[in-house]
Amino acid sequence: MSRVRTGTGRAGKPVSLARVWTGDVGSYASGLVWSPDGKQVAVSGIEGPVTVFDAASGERRHELSGHGSGTTALSWSPDGRLLASAGQDGKVRLWSMTGTGGSQELNGGSAWVEKAAWSPDGRYLVSAAGRRLRLWKPDGTLLWESRDQQSTITDVQWRPDSSRELATTAYGGLTLWKPGSPEPARRFEWKGSSLVAAWSPNGKFIATGDQDSTVHFWISKTGHDLQMYGYPTKVRELSWNTTSRYLATGGGPAVTVWDCSGKGPAGSQPLAFEAHEDAVNDLAFGLRGPRLLSGGEDGLVAVWEPGGRSGAVALQALDTGVARLAWAPGDKRIAVGGSDGTVTVFEAP
Amino acid sequence: MDTATDNRVPVTVLTGFLGAGKTTLLNRVLTENHGKRIAVIENEFGEVGVDQDLVIGADEEVFEMNNGCICCTVRGDLIRILGSLMKRRDKFDYILLETTGMADPGPVAQTFFMDDEMQQKLELDAIVTVVDAGHVDQHIDDSDEVREQIAFADVLLLNKVDLVDEEKLAGLEGRIRNMNAAAKIYRTKDAAVEMESILGVGGFDLDRALDLDPKFMEPEYPFEWSGVYDLQPGTYELVVGEGPDPSMGVVLLPVAGDSSEALEAVRENAVLAFSGEERVLAAGDGLPAGGRLNRLELGTEERRFPVPVEESGLYALFTEHCPEEFGAGLRGAAGEVPPVRAVEYKPDHEHDEEVTSVGITVPGDLDPDRLNAWLGDLLANKGPDIFRMKGILSIRGEEERFVFQGVHMLFDGRPDRPWGEEERSNTLIFIGRNLDRDELNEGFRGCLA
Structure with missing residues (x-):
């Protein structure tokens, strides 16, 4: 894979980011999510506890015990009422974010729950633990369970435009599910280990990041795939922009962006954005605009504009490696979780 | 493989057949006062549980790397668990990874070299294999996994030695040594071993790539046996019966003493002689001392080769095969002359090891x-x-x-x-x-x- 070193359009000097507040969750930020109304930020530490911060002041609103042996993922329900957490204790927990507080504990079905994610309409929560999926109602009722897969499920993603379809990654490729049937709807087989999946907002592509330093584009209708080689390391960072034109990928220090417009990314040269000196750990396209956020092991947070500026719009160095980052709803603020557990909220540039 | 990264957390991989004593060793490591904070990854449920240490369970999942070669398999479960563990790394400074009794150590070892994150943050220190002295012989014969666990080891604990006699132990050690000449072997009871023998070994460390005891690097000798004889002037006879081969190469050399050092000193000359020109001897042909290879023609009946001795002293006889296979021996006027020292160069003849x-x-x-x-x-x-x-x-x-x-x-x-x-x-x-x-x-x- 050769990369185009410059984008198109104007260059300009990157600005730094204005800090709003800084907090701390005590250990590596394993999960970071904004509440749907943008008023709170929940951050989990790899050692367990989950802290919910007031997005404006940084005040600690809730200190949740999380999962004693480590929290792996967070997901906030679209109606804002429930925060779901997944942990290495084999549990999923639903934390009430309304006045009453309280929580409910669900069994993931294996010793380690990798992921929990609300459906786009908020009616279901899916959890992935070991080789199986479980589907829950917000009241904690178990609705469905998949048959055990041949290999541990590494990621589960809802189709963005549907609350009826799921994609999971594992060793062996990509699997599509229609919850209700214990068997998969379709399998897109590939002899390798896929680590993460990202469904394009229009549902056309499912991208996977893979253990052997590749990215796959699966066309969800046909099951055909394109394989992109040349990443220096395994790829665990993927983000689509809202129009489904750009897929941003990590897999090393460069941020590599594929253009899926026109004939698609096949045979094309991706855009490369280079500022990080160490591996990129997280990527996020804005929820509205064209801007792309990247955070690296080197502690750098960068804001890019694929298709616009060739250089960074903003660069901000932190004292810790960046573990997780996310745009606030409305793209006005950015939350960054550090590998030392610090949490910082910045104004968007 | 890049091993230049600093500050990596060392990992010791513990392998061994079920019942060999892995859990005993693990508990010993955890209770020993070594000042290390150790995280344990277990693939088998043993009775491990020390409060201050982190114990995590794993499910064996072997992945092939798609664009790697056929043997580039890694352990997906370990990448996931170790990746997560490394994010909380300030809580411990050593990792012990216990595999199941049936685990292939290959993918475990390769995980530390094939995955960038593992390679950057962790250092595979050594593979320690525990074998049960009472049962390992049979396990080697029956189990691919046990053979691989022995072959991969940097350190081998020959455990439960109290249940086996010395003769059997020597044979076992010889057999294991023949399979893996690079490992350090310790004989243990209840897996009792010094911590420095199993932690911080540096088995994959290039700086210690050849911390090999030179005697284990012995080349394959062209002879299987040598014996030192104390001979007087006169004529002896080498008597050789029927054996598995129709001929046998022998070399007779004067030797300075009957110590193993003296024998070692002439061994190289014997190697040279064996690679040199040979003289074929029929029954009755003389076999003089000197740096020459003599090839004895053998048959179904016993054949005799006269050995003329001019000066009294010690002589070392090197034979291509073990004399006992041919009922061979040296005879003097007074009958059978036993060697004052005899050495076999293939200590284990019963097993044709894979x-x-x-x-x-x-x-x-x-x-x-x-x-x-x-x-x-x-x-x-x-x-x-x-x-x-x-x-x-x-x-x-x-x-x-x-x-x-x-x-x-x-x-x-x-x-x-x-x-x-x-x-x-x-x-x-x-x-x-x-x-x-x-x-x-x-x-x-x-x-x-």
Whole structure:
């Protein structure tokens, strides 16, 4: 894979980011999510506890015990009422974010729950633990369970435009599910280990990041795939922009962006954005605009504009490696979780 | 493989058949006062549980790497667990990874070299294999996994020695040594061993690539036996009966004493003689002392070869095969003359092992192009059968020693310190399955400049 070193359009000097507040969750930020109304930020530490911060002041609103042996993922329900957490204790927990507080504990079905994610309409929560999926109602009722897969499920993603379809990654490729049937709807087989999946907002592509330093584009209708080689390391960072034109990928220090417009990314040269000196750990396209956020092991947070500026719009160095980052709803603020557990909220540039 | 990263957390992999004593060893490590904070990853439920240490369960999941070679398999469960563990790394400073009794150590070891994150943050220190002295003989015969666990080991604990007699132990140790000539072997009871023998071993460390005890690097000798005889002037007879071969090479050399050192001193001359020209002896032909290979023609009946002795003294007889296979012996006027010292060079004749070690020691410089071509070809074709390799090479035109180590097809090497005054030579060892000793030796010698 050769990369185009410059984008198109104007260059300009990157600005730094204005800090709003800084907090701390005590250990590596394993999960970071904004509440749907943008008023709170929940951050989990790899050692367990989950802290919910007031997005404006940084005040600690809730200190949740999380999962004693480590929290792996967070997901906030679209109606804002429930925060779901997944942990290495084999549990999923639903934390009430309304006045009453309280929580409910669900069994993931294996010793380690990798992921929990609300459906786009908020009616279901899916959890992935070991080789199986479980589907829950917000009241904690178990609705469905998949048959055990041949290999541990590494990621589960809802189709963005549907609350009826799921994609999971594992060793062996990509699997599509229609919850209700214990068997998969379709399998897109590939002899390798896929680590993460990202469904394009229009549902056309499912991208996977893979253990052997590749990215796959699966066309969800046909099951055909394109394989992109040349990443220096395994790829665990993927983000689509809202129009489904750009897929941003990590897999090393460069941020590599594929253009899926026109004939698609096949045979094309991706855009490369280079500022990080160490591996990129997280990527996020804005929820509205064209801007792309990247955070690296080197502690750098960068804001890019694929298709616009060739250089960074903003660069901000932190004292810790960046573990997780996310745009606030409305793209006005950015939350960054550090590998030392610090949490910082910045104004968007 | 890049081993230059600092600050990596060492990992010891503990393997061994069910019941060999892994859990006993694990508990010993955890309760010993060594000042280390240890995280334990368990693949088997044992009775481990020490409050201050972190114990995590794992499910064995072997992944093939799609664009890697066929033997580039890794353990997906370990990548996931260790990746998560490393995010909380300030809480511990050593990792012990216990595999199941049936685990193949290959993918476990390869995980530390094939995954960037593992390679950056962790350092595979050593593979420690525990074997049950009472049962390992049978396990070696029955189980691929046990053979591999022995072959991969940097450290072998021959455990439960209290339940086995010395003779059996010596035989076992010989058998295991024959399979893996590079490992350190400790005889233990209740897996009691010094912590420094199993933690911080540096088994994959290039700086210690050849911390090999030279006696374990003995080449394959062209003879299987030698005996020292105290002889007086006169004529003796070497009497040889029917055996598995129609002929046998023998060399008789004067030797300065009956110590093992004295015997070692003439051994090299015997090796030279065996590679030199031979003289064929029919029954009745004389077999004089001297640096010459004599090939005895044998038959179904007993044949006698006169041995003229001019000066009294000690003589070492080197024989291609063990004399007992041919009912052979030296006779004097007063009858059978027993050797004052006898050494077998193939200590274990009962087992024709599938897994063996091949050590190569060759003085001189290597041609880098030939070496690359040979090694590339070897790893491409025999990689799946080569479990471990390590060595020090002398490359023509390079002032520094070149050190390397590898697992299957993964090769890790770099220049080390200058040779200086030291004589330039090559020492290497391969541990693997169905290795062809002659072919490896010949191939390697073909790389000499």
